[in-house]
Amino acid sequence: MATTAADARAAVGDAPAGDLAAKVGLTDQQLLDMYALIALTRAVDERMWILNRAGKVPFVISGQGHEGAQVGLAFELRKGHDWMVPFYRSVASVLTFGMTAREIMLAQFARSIDPSSGGRQMPGHYGAARHNILSTSSPVATQVLHAVGIALAAKIRGIDQVVMTSLGEGASNQGDFHEGLNFAGIHRLPVVTVVENNGYAISVPARLQTAVEDVADRAGGYAMPGVVVDGADVLACYRAGREAIRRARAGEGPTLIEAKVTRLTGHSSDDQQTKYRSAEELASGKDRDPLPRFRSQLRDAGVLDDEHESTIAAEIKAAVDDATDWAEAQPEPDPATAERHVYAGDPPDPSAGQPGAG
Ligand SMILES: Cc1ncc(C[n+]2csc(CCOP(=O)(O)OP(=O)(O)O)c2C)c(N)n1
Numbered sequence: 001m002a003t004t005a006a007d008a009r010a011a012v013g014d015a016p017a018g019d020l021a022a023k024v025g026l027t028d029q030q031l032l033d034m035y036a037l038i039a040l041t042r043a044v045d046e047r048m049w050i051l052n053r054a055g056k057v058p059f060v061i062s063g064q065g066h067e068g069a070q071v072g073l074a075f076e077l078r079k080g081h082d083w084m085v086p087f088y089r090s091v092a093s094v095l096t097f098g099m100t101a102r103e104i105m106l107a108q109f110a111r112s113i114d115p116s117s118g119g120r121q122m123p124g125h126y127g128a129a130r131h132n133i134l135s136t137s138s139p140v141a142t143q144v145l146h147a148v149g150i151a152l153a154a155k156i157r158g159i160d161q162v163v164m165t166s167l168g169e170g171a172s173n174q175g176d177f178h179e180g181l182n183f184a185g186i187h188r189l190p191v192v193t194v195v196e197n198n199g200y201a202i203s204v205p206a207r208l209q210t211a212v213e214d215v216a217d218r219a220g221g222y223a224m225p226g227v228v229v230d231g232a233d234v235l236a237c238y239r240a241g242r243e244a245i246r247r248a249r250a251g252e253g254p255t256l257i258e259a260k261v262t263r264l265t266g267h268s269s270d271d272q273q274t275k276y277r278s279a280e281e282l283a284s285g286k287d288r289d290p291l292p293r294f295r296s297q298l299r300d301a302g303v304l305d306d307e308h309e310s311t312i313a314a315e316i317k318a319a320v321d322d323a324t325d326w327a328e329a330q331p332e333p334d335p336a337t338a339e340r341h342v343y344a345g346d347p348p349d350p351s352a353g354q355p356g357a358g
C-alpha cells in the first residue's frame with residue numbers, strides 16, 4: 001500500500017509523475033483517468049436527462065455536482081475484490097468501481113439484461129454482482145446496514161476486503177445509519193461510510209435536518225474518525241478515501257467521511273428546485289462544480305492539455321452514444337417474469353387461500 005509519493009512512484013515502476021501527481025502519490029495517467037471518469041459521468045448523466053425529457057426514460061436522479069467526490073473517494077478501492085454499497089446518486093462511484101456506461105444505460109432503460117435488477121428496480125438503484133456492487137433498497141440509509149454486514153463477513157472470513165457505502169446527509173438522520181455505525185465501531189469493521197452532504201434532502205435544507213454543522217461529528221459517538229472534506233476538491237477526496245481504505249484494510253476499523261458537495265440539478269426529474277432555492281444560491285453552487293475545477297487544476301499543473309482534452313471528449317461522446325443506442329436496442333423484460341425474485345420459489349396460487357386459513 002503506497003502511503004507516500006515515493007512509495008507510489010515505486011509501486012508504479014517509477015513511471016514519470018508531474019509535480020501535482022507526485023505530491024498526491026499518483027501518476028499523471030491516474031490523474032487523467034480521474035478526470036475522464038468525472039467527465040464521462042457528467043456526460044452519461046446529461047444524456048439521461050435528455051432521454052427523460054424526450055420521454056424515453058421515466059425518471060432520473062442525478063449525481064451532477066457529486067462526481068468529483070465520488071471518483072476521488074473510490075479511486076483507491078480494489079476492483080473485483082472490495083465491495084461498494086452505493087446510493088442513487090452514485091453514478092461516478094459505480095463507474096469508478098468498474099460499471100460501464102452501457103450498464104448504466106441498461107438500468108435507465110430497464111432492459112432485461114440490466115445488471116442492476118433486470119429492469120425491476122426503480123431507475124438509479126445501481127448494482128452489479130460481477131463488480132461487487134450491491135443492489136440497494138429505496139428506503140434511505142438501509143444500505144449502511146448491508147455494508148456493515150458485508151464488512152462483518154469479510155472480517156469473519158479473514159479477507160482484507162474493504163466496503164465503501166454512500167448516502168446523503170438527510171439519510172444520516174435515519175436510525176439505520178446510527179445502528180450501522182455503532183455496530184461497525186464496536187467490531188472495528190472494514191467499512192468506509194461516505195456522507196455526501198449536498199445541503200438538501202429533496203427541498204429540506206440541512207439546518208432543518210440536523211442540529212450539527214458537520215455530520216462527521218457524529219463519528220465520535222461510535223469511536224471512529226470523522227473526516228470532513230471539500231467535495232469539490234477531487235484530490236482532497238482522494239487523500240481522505242485512501243487513508244480510510246488503508247485503515248480499514250489494515251484492520252484499524254471504520255471511518256466516517258463527510259464530503260461537502262453541491263447538487264447541481266433538482267433532486268430528481270420530478271423536482272423543480274427553483275421553487276425552494278434562490279437564483280443566487282444556484283449560481284454559487286455552479287462555482288463548486290468539480291468538473292471545471294479539476295480541469296483547471298490539471299491544466300495549471302501541465303497534466304491536461306488541449307490534445308488530451310479533445311481526445312477524452314471524443315472518447316466520451318462515442319461511449320455515451322454507443323451506450324445509449326445499444327441499451328435502447330436491448331429487449332425489455334418478459335412480463336411473465338415480473339414476479340421473479342419476489343418470492344423464494346414459485347409465486348403462491350391465489351386461489352389456494354391463505355396458509356393456515358383452513
Ligand atoms: C426512509 C425513507 N424516507 C423517505 C424517502 C424519500 N426520499 C428519497 S430521497 C430523499 C432525500 C434524501 O436526502 P439526502 O439523504 O440528503 O440525499 P440526497 O438526495 O440529497 O443526495 C427522501 C426523503 C426514502 N426513500 N426513504
Ligand SMILES: [Mg+2]
Pocket residue numbers: 168169170196197198199200201202
Ligand atoms: Mg442531501
